[in-house]
Amino acid sequence: MRYQNFLAGRFYKSKKGGFLSFISFISVIGIAVGVFSLIVVLSVMNGFTEDLTEKVIGTKAHIYISSMYGGIKDPFGTAERIKKLPGILGASPVSSSEIMIRDGDSVGGGILFGIDPESIDTVTDFGKYLIIGEPRDIKDGGAVIGSELALELSAGINDKITLISPNVKVTPSGAMVPKTVELTIKGVIKTGMYEYDKSFIYADLEDFNDLFDTGKGTATSLYVKIKDIYATRRYMDMISPLLSPGHYMRDWIDMNHNLFTALKTEKFVMGLILFMIIFVAGINIINTIVMLVQEKRKEIGILRALGSRSSGIKRIFLLQGAYIGAIGTAIGAFAGIITVVLIDVLNIRIPGGGVVYYLDVLPVRLKVLPDILVIIAGAMAISLVFSLLPASWASRIDPIKAIRHE
Amino acid sequence: MNEAMLALKGIVRSFPVAGKEELEVLKGIDLEIARGKFVSITGISGSGKSTLLHIAGGLDSPTRGDVSFNGKLLRELSDAEQSELRNTNFGFIFQFHYLIKELTAFENILLPSMIKNPKEDRERAGLLLEEVGLYARKDHYPNQLSGGELQRVAIARALVNSPRIIFADEPTGELDNENAEKVFRMLLDITGKYEHSLLLVTHNREFASEADESYRLHFGLLEKI
Numbered sequence: 212m213r214y215q216n217f218l219a220g221r222f223y224k225s226k227k228g229g230f231l232s233f234i235s236f237i238s239v240i241g242i243a244v245g246v247f248s249l250i251v252v253l254s255v256m257n258g259f260t261e262d263l264t265e266k267v268i269g270t271k272a273h274i275y276i277s278s279m280y281g282g283i284k285d286p287f288g289t290a291e292r293i294k295k296l297p298g299i300l301g302a303s304p305v306s307s308s309e310i311m312i313r314d315g316d317s318v319g320g321g322i323l324f325g326i327d328p329e330s331i332d333t334v335t336d337f338g339k340y341l342i343i344g345e346p347r348d349i350k351d352g353g354a355v356i357g358s359e360l361a362l363e364l365s366a367g368i369n370d371k372i373t374l375i376s377p378n379v380k381v382t383p384s385g386a387m388v389p390k391t392v393e394l395t396i397k398g399v400i401k402t403g404m405y406e407y408d409k410s411f412i413y414a415d416l417e418d419f420n421d422l423f424d425t426g427k428g429t430a431t432s433l434y435v436k437i438k439d440i441y442a443t444r445r446y447m448d449m450i451s452p453l454l455s456p457g458h459y460m461r462d463w464i465d466m467n468h469n470l471f472t473a474l475k476t477e478k479f480v481m482g483l484i485l486f487m488i489i490f491v492a493g494i495n496i497i498n499t500i501v502m503l504v505q506e507k508r509k510e511i512g513i514l515r516a517l518g519s520r521s522s523g524i525k526r527i528f529l530l531q532g533a534y535i536g537a538i539g540t541a542i543g544a545f546a547g548i549i550t551v552v553l554i555d556v557l558n559i560r561i562p563g564g565g566v567v568y569y570l571d572v573l574p575v576r577l578k579v580l581p582d583i584l585v586i587i588a589g590a591m592a593i594s595l596v597f598s599l600l601p602a603s604w605a606s607r608i609d610p611i612k613a614i615r616h617e
Numbered sequence: 618m619n620e621a622m623l624a625l626k627g628i629v630r631s632f633p634v635a636g637k638e639e640l641e642v643l644k645g646i647d648l649e650i651a652r653g654k655f656v657s658i659t660g661i662s663g664s665g666k667s668t669l670l671h672i673a674g675g676l677d678s679p680t681r682g683d684v685s686f687n688g689k690l691l692r693e694l695s696d697a698e699q700s701e702l703r704n705t706n707f708g709f710i711f712q713f714h715y716l717i718k719e720l721t722a723f724e725n726i727l728l729p730s731m732i733k734n735p736k737e738d739r740e741r742a743g744l745l746l747e748e749v750g751l752y753a754r755k756d757h758y759p760n761q762l763s764g765g766e767l768q769r770v771a772i773a774r775a776l777v778n779s780p781r782i783i784f785a786d787e788p789t790g791e792l793d794n795e796n797a798e799k800v801f802r803m804l805l806d807i808t809g810k811y812e813h814s815l816l817l818v819t820h821n822r823e824f825a826s827e828a829d830e831s832y833r834l835h836f837g838l839l840e841k842i
Contacts, residue, residue: 214731221719518704
């Protein structure tokens, strides 16, 4: 065994009792708390981001195809051609527009989606989020509304709902009145996203076209679902030659750019703040090793006399920092991982979840790569870097002065 | 005289003293130690005996002058080379045992061998423990040993790498007469048996007189007795 490792181990174990032991304990706890907090907080943020991503792309498409000249003229034909490409999981025409909803004497806002009930589930999780009804129920004047909207309207299955289009029609008397359509509620959808559940209404694509006069068999966009959601650019390059001029594409990342950038920035800043805990613990490591070096001056002198190189002395004290870092990191990582697993298993409910926040339960996602590895490597690096200063000082101690120190 | 293994030439060592001129402790020492020889140095307290021993052993550097071992100047060696020289060719015994309290007697003896090579020579360490009569106490820590026993362990530690020369700085200074005699005889026996050179710094004139060459350090200069 290398003598540096052997002595470092013995010196570390010898710090039983006394102030040095207390300082060393504080350093270990500091590192552990930092690692624990980072693992738990970043895992919750990962869970939050993934849950949000799942919900955002669950109700919408991975790739949106639209036309600069109103709607897509042959959405079903185009969808069939796109579906033949490798890695395409589905393509479905969808139209959407803001509408007004009349509820007795009051009027509220919403977003109407005109969908093809046969193919919508190949591009979104529409069917999965339906808590009442089936996608095909929207045929023949049926509608599916968001759960929050249903509560707001006190509407139930088979109740009528009147939608008012921004388009106007001219009556025989020459008056211009908005176009309206009356649909029967056949289903309720609950995505867990409050904003969606409060405003989304789904109807058959042809009912949408009637209401907005967009022409039979057309759609404002084509939703495409792909195999690898992070390779949208590649798929868009494949789809592009199949589209006639005037069509353009956007992916889910573009459409939600601000949201995901904000989440990423929040995670980075939170990580940075929590790393400060480890940084402070690192300063404690300096104190611990400085005190240990002071206590071991005589031993440093004798080791130099016995032939230890200055680099050997440095390694002994560097290892002290490594032990503190490793023990603290191991405790923190273990406690952090156990906590994350418990949060996941226990499905901890968020107070106000589903109303104040879009989530019902605290989501967690443990990412070994890169999160856990970066946290562990960061904590170890801080421990070693902060040990370097006192270890270098120890290696420069004059052996004669150290021996005479006695 | 045999060819010198360790040679000190014109060694001057001065120390800065606050508000005064530098204090010159050693004023031009010449000393040669041949293989297997026992050299003793006596002198009053503060005469610079330990300083001279530390310079000879490469633990301290002279202000002027040169120390050479087998013809190699110590000042021309790197830190790593000097450390290796101290580890393999020099053995140190101090007035206080300076054993590492976290290690057992056996581990303390083994330490220089571990520094030399991670595959330490446990056999030789065990043999030396037997020679100093402490094999039964091999697993005892320094705080479980008496003063004489501690110094015997320190002797064994100095010898574990079979050094060419032992530097002993008042090795019996902390012991009572009986233990001092026992430790000194043991040191002489073992160094004689393995043909180690011995540079002994001591207050004890009786021990000093048994050396092949005896010197007295007086006003910074060596006088042969």
